[in-house]
Amino acid sequence: MTTGDDVEVIVVGAGLTGLAATAFLAQQGVRVLTVDQHPGTSVHPKARLVNVRSMELYRALGVESEVRAAGEPNRGFQVAGTLAADWEQWIAPPADESDAAGLSPTVAYSCDQQRLEPILLRRARELGATVRFDTTAVLTEPIDGQPTVTLHGKGGEETVVRARFVIAADGARSTIRTRLGIALRGEKVEGESVSAVFRADLEPALRGRQVNAIMCRDAAAFLFARGTENDRSWQLGTYLRPGWEALAPDALSDQLTEIIRAATGLPDLRPVIEDTARWTTGAYVADRFTVGPVFLIGDAIHIMPPYGGFGGNTGVQDAHNLAWKIAAVCRGDATDALLDTYESERRPIVELTVEQALLRSRKTPGQAPPPAQIDAIGIALGFHYGRDGGVPVENPVNPSGEPGTRAPHVLLADGRSTIDLLDPVRFTLIGPHTSRVLRELAEHPTDLVATAAVDASVLDSSQRKRWDGIYETNGTGGLLVRPDGVIQARIETSSDLHDALAMDQSVQGAF
Template identity: 35%
Template sequence: MSAALPSEIPILIAGGGTVGLTLSLLLSRFGVPSLLVERHPGTAMLPKARSINARSMEIFRQIGVEEDIRANSPEGFAGTTIWVESLAGKEIARRHSSRAQAASAAASSVRGALCSQDLLEPVLRRHAEEQPAGALRFNVELADFFIDADGVTAMLRDRVDGTPHIVRARYLVAADGARSPVRERLGLKRTGRPNIYDSVNIHCRADLRALVVHRPASLYYVEQPTLRGTFLTIDGGTRWGFLIHSLTQYGFTPETLTPDRCVAMIRQAAGLPDLAVEVLGISFWQASAMVTERFRVGSVFLAGDAAHETTPSGGFGMNIGIQDAQNLAWKLAAVLGGQAAPALLDSYEAERLPAAQLTVQATLDNMLSLGRTEKQDKAQLPRAQYLNELGLIFGILYDSAAVVPDGTPVPRIDDPVTQYVASARPGARAPHLSLERGGKEVSTIDLFGGGFVLLAGPQGEAWRAAAQAQQGIVPLALVLGQDVHDPGGGWTEAYGADPDGAVLVRPDGYVGWRCPALPKAPAAALRHALDRLLGREA
């Protein structure tokens, strides 16, 4: 081994992609030691996923990597999708995503970003390696593992010199991709639609600035009778992805799609027969829409593509994996820190499995509506929900033992994919509300992510002592009008609480408990809520 590995570690993470790296960062933030192993020598070599939605960027802001991600994002290209006969030719249609418009701005103080995976992962890796609690080892694979009542014994192998190593972990998190060896080793089945269509991603260098400067977009769908492909914006200038859908139906195979043939197709799609093109990488893959039957087996958890595989339509695959990591990290930290009972970990699957099912189905419906799973002679515009999925981004609701219901009904909406109704009902993401702290404007989103937060109304001073009585479990209690100010007076409506009420927000930014009015014994009420939420009630 190139660097010494521990023989014991609380958390072993298998997989060093976006999800594994995010989990490492989150665990370090909670002070939980972890070891991440990745069989490849480094992070992603190809652009792969690019779209980071606002919910994921909220998480990245909370862990201090937002600015570095935005530094690798092309400005002005997000939010628009254009259909063309060729980049130099006639425009067929365009769509402006609600994600980049006023509806999203009202839902969050944070906007989404375009950042290709080959640029995102080095940022996450650098920040993760700076954390003393998290160790990262690339070129090291998880060769095998055994589960017992007290944890996992893992056999690691250095892929350079073959050196074996045994490590004992309390928990193993499999973030090892759609072909997850851990999932296969556990014998878990998946449901959904596998191998819907075959595709190729071509990473290329070509100067397309003159063709896009007047109409910046994140996606350019090219619609031709003999070629249907998509230009994927990476830097908005000279570096692009080109995605070809349903290869075999158009007569292409991996064997015949040589670099020279790729150059010819990119020129055809651009509408410039003499365009200078350099092929940087070619990746063949199958699109699937699958959800694993279980996200937990004993001390092993599945996250990201190991747990759910989406089609790329809508850009949700990477994002729901990031949110898996956030959901799981604080629960592992609470259990390992003795604040929660092990039963809390059951809520990971209870919350994230339904979220994955809803999201995977939405991406499948998006893909089918695009008409790119079979040969088409003319353009087909997608369903109205495509790129307008505010409900999926902000409106996922949790129903588990880690949520204490308050008896209020679920907000009524017609379409859970597109519609988002801000609510502080337990199980919902805590709403964005503009506040003032220390003379500066802040969002409620900026208050969350580091631990439990008890947010109380302007007449809720008694909640401060109630939080202090919880032995550090609620490290932050904020009273409106004292610690933070509500200049717009939106607290009561946004959070559904009286001036003396309070809302308990979990470390992942979801409302865990709401007490609309001050009870006679607030400390006892808060303690009881925490006992239920943290699985300690029994």
């Protein structure tokens, strides 16, 4: 057994959320080591919908264009008897809603998880993170009060690594969650699902039409377009039929071939099945997201049906909420009290999202949404951390600009967004260029707060009213925005700024 170099953060799991956490931490300058038991990133495509908030985070990470190049625009959802039949109903993608309302400088996108993860991996390494595969981590007894992880390499070698913080991004079957005695609460969704990734020429059924996803009623199955137009594969998703449980892989592939033929409406199709997977799901939230210096993110703390494409996006947003807080504590800018806000802020959003995914799983595709259903765009962009009671989401079309909400997008004359002016590592005070507090801060700069002074000529002419309503405050101050793009406080005087950094209720005494 050897003792490894100690790092500030160890991330266990290099799946979607572990890699996102790694990249966000590295962007903040944190020394991070990430390990995964698998030989590389995911192979079976699971997540495809990258919601508009995740796209904003990838934009700030500098990989938005890579994600777009690896995926394709989201074209929504069709309902029909078969792929070959006339399509009966089109369900618009959430991207259209956000685009139409001008809510973001980017849009939701379709990018397969197994294409997205290598982008995050490359960026994390470029930013200085160490990521090791073929390495299984076990949380062991703390040494000198610091969390300790024993790493088991493929060749049997063992390394003990101490860190200031551990992030468990080890998925739905999280062994760290079990070791810490954290229970999951929720309910199982009955039944088992099966999916098959296959290649086939479906043009005879498509006849020039384009589709992202289609519910094929005659086969009780979904078909998802995977990859891109230049490298197209397909995925069938359906329920495991009675009698299939004990089938050998080849026999299961034969059954799935029949379902693919029924779903496509092409009875002679000879699909090449590349991979199959069986999975069950449920709607569960962990009792705790944190135990001392160990933080859990992603599927380790929330499991939800895939309807709505929320799972991975929620985990990426957990990672983003946590990364800057850990970085602030590692740098000595904040006390550990700031870290308590990870669970208090994320829990209401996570619980709501799991509830919403469950609601969608119970609905027949194409049916009108039940009254309790909240628009996906509201969950993605309208989250409200620290809201007192009620639903922790506001309508992002009319943003309140209140502390705890996302600093809204206002279009600039050069095509960029106010969101692009925010510093992803430091707080940003953003407001009119005439603002007294902004001028004072520019004259006496601090490491903690960047400034973004906006004058009318920088704004797109259609955006003046929107800017005034959100960012103008009383003309003397501005909005103080956290490194994760969430409004910390409305600032009117220098002493407001001091108070916001030192005495914000949710971060009391943290700075």
